[in-house]
Amino acid sequence: MDDKGNITINDVAKAAGVSKGTVDRVLHDRGEVSAKSKEKILKVIRDLGYQPNVYASLLASRKTRKIVCLVPEYSHGEFWELTEKGIEAGRVEAAKYGVTVVTIRYDQYDMESYMKACDLVLAEKPLGVVLAPMFRSSTLKFVRGLSERGICYVYIDSKLEDDGYLAYFGMPMYQSGYLCADILTSGTVPESINIIRIERDKKGLSDPTITRRIGFFDYINEKYPGCTMNNVFIDPKDTQMIYSTLDNMFDTIPSKYLVMFNSRIHLVAEYLRDRNIRDCRVVGFDVLEKNLAAVREGYVQMLIAQHSDQQASAAINSIIETAVLRRPLARRDNFTQMDLLNKYNCDYYL
Amino acid sequence: MDDKGNITINDVAKAAGVSKGTVDRVLHDRGEVSAKSKEKILKVIRDLGYQPNVYASLLASRKTRKIVCLVPEYSHGEFWELTEKGIEAGRVEAAKYGVTVVTIRYDQYDMESYMKACDLVLAEKPLGVVLAPMFRSSTLKFVRGLSERGICYVYIDSKLEDDGYLAYFGMPMYQSGYLCADILTSGTVPESINIIRIERDKKGLSDPTITRRIGFFDYINEKYPGCTMNNVFIDPKDTQMIYSTLDNMFDTIPSKYLVMFNSRIHLVAEYLRDRNIRDCRVVGFDVLEKNLAAVREGYVQMLIAQHSDQQASAAINSIIETAVLRRPLARRDNFTQMDLLNKYNCDYYL
DNA sequence: GTGAAAGCGCTAACAT
């Protein structure tokens, strides 16, 4: 017992009739302990309720541990910037435990670059990995490699249906679509809704917003079976094309209800601002700076948001809890809350 | 230098030509050091960029520190229960630093009990205090006592206009009223709104919802100058009286718009359920279990919520950061986000 | 006023 009344490794050693070196061996599964010693020590640990002193441990063990985050590159103002903030917060927290956090980035539109990044991760020999899975099959192969090496991994943003992950932190995608439909239509009976999608949705990339779209469709079909939904495709990099496409949309399939399932609703807002169209009901996702501006100016009525920063830092913490502090996780799948932001509360977000 | 390349107290001692004992004395301002030694050591610390190793420090110093939380008593399902959860989380975090967290409770309707609780806090000689200020003048006196003793304090939920507090974590009350008015009326033009208040609002207690009410009024007066607002008072402990009062309200001053500024909207929801009134637009505050039920059943359209749990644990953390780790706080006034909860996202809250 | 030295609880290298 130390002077705060906590059980120490010495108490355990004494009670088990061994030396603390042996106790330390079973604590860290370093082998070279007889089965019966191990058993006895484990029992004593349980009986006494021994909890290692993290700081003494950290102080004595000089090795430096590392967590790596595998996430997409981004430009300023894009979705993944918020995740980066969370990683930064996680880095600070991790530093308290002498754990460093490194980020490895890839081009989310380029599988080659993703695979290369995966190899880099393995080369780092990390304690654990935080990843946003963008390419299904490459990811499955990658996480198999992690498991083989005894490296744990945590999904953020979206997850795959493999079963080896330590934890998941992200939005419930289906429900977010359902919620979105409710917010978009609340208090009215829509005849038609225009869904703006971006070109790349057409390609075969792993796209978590598919599930969101299904939730949206289900709500509309349940509540407003007569309502038609039109898909309109734009290319985020081609402003010219956006304008002509949307002009054409308002000509041929006008609707007051506009929605996007990814983070780019600001593209629509910019069009509406230029065309001075103020009578649409517009809902989108995620807190990009440009999206917030659109909400403040009234071109977007509501944004459905998630704290991707908290997700990232929670993911880093979950690895620390597991691999450094050796504490059990409260939950494996962590569906984070869906935040509703309008003109009057968006300034207090974050 | 240790093996991670950090400067240690030994490096400082050597560079300053003194022993580490002396360095430690200036580090903790324990006196008994000559002016010139002190000066020299300080200079070396600056030059080398020495950062103490918190864990070695915590390990070596055997003193036990304590944070106390001064909050109202509550029954199961009431507002302060969520705060308690946050305190629990803070306790776990604090334990990592060998800091214990104790809670001292008072009857929020009884100033005597509050003052007695304040005295108990002082007797604990804590490192820092987290408090929800319920009685203005007693609190001002109390925090003066804390300041004199060099004990820092953090407000949660609401704050007073004194200037000695270390930090504040709470909702922006005025804006929450403004937001509430927007949510209640969105997409319509109300002719009148009924505001349900509880009796104790009439008494002179410090009531943070006053500011919220002002925000609400301002919004309505700005946007719907013709709209009348009626106050109806109920007594939460007297169901009979609630029913007769609300019956009377629907007879004499009927309105589809109902709102409460405290956490008790479930009282109204229960009435509506019993009377089978389904065509009102109802908005309230805070995530009590009963309020959530009312949202799920459709008697309340939207709840404006705050993470009082996060506020409490953030408050505890801010004390640890300041008084144990000696790191600067990022922000003093932390206005936390206002969450909007409806039927479709409330199940993912928390 | 200052230095030396004995720990804090744990880890890891070295004996045995």
Added chain:
DNA sequence: ATGTTAGCGCTTTCAC
């Protein structure tokens, strides 16, 4: 397979 021991960086006596 197990015990012994020398630290980790810092705090805190105790002696001078």
